[in-house]
Amino acid sequence: MAVPILAQLASALDGTRLSLHVLSAAVWVGGQLVLAGLVPTARTLGDEAPRRLARAFSRLSWPAYGLLVATGVWNIAAVAHGQSTTWQVVLGVKLAVVALSGLSAWLHTRARTRRALALWGGVTGVSAVAALVLGVFLAG
Secondary structure (H helix, E strand, O other), rough: OOOOOOHHHHHHHHHHHHHHHHHHHHHHHHHHHHHHHHHHHHHHOOOOHHHHHHHHHHHHHHHHHHHHHHHHHHHHHOOOOOOOOHHHHHHHHHEEEEEHHHHHHHHHOOOOOOOHHHHHHHHHHHHHHHHHHHHHHHHH
């Protein structure tokens, strides 16, 4: 029996939504991990190198964060109805962690001391990974 066209369209939209969400998470979370690993090498290239790499990364990471938020809202709209209370609590925690990730990344871009850069960079990295893990729990 042929699958109705609306079911095919819904499946294609689900695949698109999830693919965009995962791709943007790969940039936001994975990019932070890669950049953190490159900082020691970048420092050997000069005082300005880590800052220049961070600025270049921000041109990719902030649009990815925006796409994560947009596709996250789309995910919630697509799947939140009828979910358990536990799922809804995990979602609430994830939303708080996502907000913390964005806020701490913004504070990292405003930091002027090495200590502040390290603090806000660490909070950003940990919260980004935590948001990713919580997203896996929600999907499971």
